[in-house]
Amino acid sequence: MGKIILFGGQKGGVGKSTYATNMSAILAINGYSVILVDSDKQESSYGWAETRGENENLATVDVAKLVLRNNDKSKILVNQLKSFSEKYDFVIVDAGGRDSMELRAAISVCNKFFIPLKASQPDFDTIPKMIQMVDDLEIINPDIQFKILMSMISPNPVVKENLEFKEGIKELEELLDIKIPLLNEEINDRKTYRDVFKEGMSVLEINKPNAKAKKEMNALLKEVLK
Numbered sequence: 618m619g620k621i622i623l624f625g626g627q628k629g630g631v632g633k634s635t636y637a638t639n640m641s642a643i644l645a646i647n648g649y650s651v652i653l654v655d656s657d658k659q660e661s662s663y664g665w666a667e668t669r670g671e672n673e674n675l676a677t678v679d680v681a682k683l684v685l686r687n688n689d690k691s692k693i694l695v696n697q698l699k700s701f702s703e704k705y706d707f708v709i710v711d712a713g714g715r716d717s718m719e720l721r722a723a724i725s726v727c728n729k730f731f732i733p734l735k736a737s738q739p740d741f742d743t744i745p746k747m748i749q750m751v752d753d754l755e756i757i758n759p760d761i762q763f764k765i766l767m768s769m770i771s772p773n774p775v776v777k778e779n780l781e782f783k784e785g786i787k788e789l790e791e792l793l794d795i796k797i798p799l800l801n802e803e804i805n806d807r808k809t810y811r812d813v814f815k816e817g818m819s820v821l822e823i824n825k826p827n828a829k830a831k832k833e834m835n836a837l838l839k840e841v842l843k
C-alpha cells in the first residue's frame with residue numbers, strides 16, 4: 618500500500634504546488650513510483666507535469682486531475698486516491714487553497730498532511746481552523762499526521778518574521794494545550810523554486826542546484842519518507 622501525501626491548507630499562494638511538484642520529482646528520482654494528483658481548479662501542478670512529460674530525460678511522474686463538480690460526492694475522490702495508493706508508492710495531492718470538498722476528502726484519507734504557510738499574521742490565523750479541520754476528520758482518519766511548513770521565508774536575517782511566527786506557535790500551543798507540529802527546516806524564498814517550476818523540474822534536477830534549496834527539499838523528503 619502506497620502513501621498518500623497531501624499539500625493543502627486554507628491559504629492561496631503559499632507554495633503548495635511548488636512543494637507537491639518538487640516532492641513528486643524527488644521521490645521519482647529516488648526510484649519510487651509517483652502519481653501527482655491535482656485537485657485544484659487552477660491546475661498548476663497538472664501543467665508542471667505536462668511540461669515534465671515532454672522531457673524524456675526526467676524521471677517519470679504520472680499525473681491526474683481530480684476536481685469535484687457540484688453534485689459529486691467526496692467519496693469519488695477518496696476512492697480514487699485509495700485506488701492510486703494501491704498502484705503507486707506515493708500519491709502526492711495538491712489541494713486548492715481554501716476549505717473545499719477536495720481538501721476535506723484528501724485529509725480524510727491521507728497519511729501526511731503538509732500545510733505550507735508564510736510567516737505572516739493572516740497565514741498564522743488559519744492555524745486554529747486547520748487544527749479544527751484535522752480534529753473533525755480524525756474520526757475517519759485516526760492516523761493522520763499534519764505538519765506546518767514555514768514557507769517563502771525571507772533569507773535576510775534582519776527580517777525576523779520567522780521568529781515571530783515560531784513564538785506565535787508556542788503561544789498557541791499553550792493556549793490550546795496541544796502540540797503543533799512544525800518542520801524544523803524553514804523554506805526560504807528562493808528564485809530557483811520559481812525557475813524550476815516552469816521547466817517541469819525539481820530544484821535537484823537543474824544544472825548546479827542551489828545547495829540551500831537542496832537542503833530544504835531533502836529535509837522535506839525525509840519527513841515524507843518517515
Ligand SMILES: Nc1ncnc2c1ncn2[C@@H]1O[C@H](COP(=O)(O)OP(=O)(O)OP(=O)(O)O)[C@@H](O)[C@H]1O
Nearest residue numbers: 629630631632633634635714769805806807810811
Ligand atoms: N520557496 C519559494 N521561493 C520562491 N518562490 C516560491 C517559493 N514557493 C513558491 N514560490 C512561488 O510563489 C508562487 C505561489 O506558489 P505556489 O503556486 O506553489 O503556491 P500555491 O499554494 O500552490 O498557490 P495556489 O493557492 O494559488 O494554488 C509561485 O509563483 C511560486 O513559484
Ligand SMILES: [Mg+2]
Nearest residue numbers: 633634657661
Ligand atoms: Mg497551487
